Amino acid sequence: xxxxxxxxxxxxxxxxxxxxxxxxxxxxxxxxxxxxxxxxxxxxxxxxxxxxxxxxxxxxxxxxxxxxxxxxxxxxxxxxxxxxxxxxxxxxxxxxxxxxxxxxxxxxxxxxxxxxxxxxxxxxxxxxxxxxxxxxxxxxxxxxxxxxx
Amino acid sequence: xxxxxxxxxxxxxxxxxxxxxxxxxxxxxxxxxxxxxxxxxxxxxxxxxxxxxxxxxxxxxxxxxxxxxxxxxxxxxxxxxxxxxxxxxxxxxxxxxxxxxxx
Numbered sequence: 001x002x003x004x005x006x007x008x009x010x011x012x013x014x015x016x017x018x019x020x021x022x023x024x025x026x027x028x029x030x031x032x033x034x035x036x037x038x039x040x041x042x043x044x045x046x047x048x049x050x051x052x053x054x055x056x057x058x059x060x061x062x063x064x065x066x067x068x069x070x071x072x073x074x075x076x077x078x079x080x081x082x083x084x085x086x087x088x089x090x091x092x093x094x095x096x097x098x099x100x101x102x103x104x105x106x107x108x109x110x111x112x113x114x115x116x117x118x119x120x121x122x123x124x125x126x127x128x129x130x131x132x133x134x135x136x137x138x139x140x141x142x143x144x145x146x147x148x149x
Numbered sequence: 150x151x152x153x154x155x156x157x158x159x160x161x162x163x164x165x166x167x168x169x170x171x172x173x174x175x176x177x178x179x180x181x182x183x184x185x186x187x188x189x190x191x192x193x194x195x196x197x198x199x200x201x202x203x204x205x206x207x208x209x210x211x212x213x214x215x216x217x218x219x220x221x222x223x224x225x226x227x228x229x230x231x232x233x234x235x236x237x238x239x240x241x242x243x244x245x246x247x248x249x250x251x252x
Contacts, residue, residue: 053163055236055237061164063162096162098160109191112165115166116166116169
C-alpha cells in the first residue's frame with residue numbers, strides 16, 4: 001500500500017525542515033520502504049534545493065526519487081506547531097518516496113490524487129485535528145474522481 | 150473567459166497535479182471556464198480537445214520540462230508562469246493571463 005497506518009505520525013515534535021525530513025525518512029526506513037536511508041535523504045534534499053516543496057496551505061510535499069525506495073509510499077506527519085519551511089509555515093507534511101524504475105501506475109495515481117485533494121480547504125482543516133486513525137481513513141480513501149485507473 | 154493550460158513539473162509526481170487543481174478551482178470561483186492538461190508521471194491526463202483549444206481566450210503554460218504537443222498552441226495567446234506561483238497564487242496567475250487578452 002502507498003499509505004499505511006505505521007507511516008503516519010500526528011504529533012511530530014521536529015523544529016526544522018531538515019529535522020522533519022530526517023525523522024520521516026527514518027520512519028520509512030524502519031518500515032522497510034527505504035533501503036539506503038542516507039541515499040534517500042540526499043535525493044529529497046536535492047529536490048528541495050531545486051524547488052521548495054512548501055507552497056502555502058501549511059503543506060509541504062518533499063519527495064525523493066531513488067532506487068533506495070522499494071515501492072511508492074507517502075509518509076504523513078503533522079507537527080504540533082508551525083515550522084518555517086524555506087519561506088512558508090507548514091504543519092502538514094507528506095513525504096513521498098518513488099523508485100526510479102518499476103513504478104506502479106496505480107500508486108502514482110494515488111499520489112497525484114492526494115496532491116489535488118490538498119487544495120480542498122475542508123480536507124486540510126480536518127487533517128489538522130484528526131487522530132491518527134482518522135487521518136489514515138482520510139488518506140487511504142481518497143476519491144480519485146475523474147482520474148482513469 | 151475560457152482558459153486552457155498545461156502543467157508539468159520536473160518530477161511530475163505531485164506539483165503538476167496540485168497546480169492543475171489550484172488553477173481549475175480558482176478559475177471556477179472567478180467564473181471562468183478552465184481546462185488544464187497534466188503531463189506527469191502517469192502520462193497525459195485530461196488531454197485538451199481541439200475544441201477547447203480553439204475556443205480558449207488564453208493558454209496558461211506552467212511547464213518546467215519539455216512537453217508534448219506545443220504545436221497545438223501555434224496561433225494562440227500563450228502565458229507562461231511557474232508551477233510554484235500557480236499553486237501559491239492561482240488567482241493572480243489567472244488575472245495576469247487574462248490581462249493579456251485583447252478586449
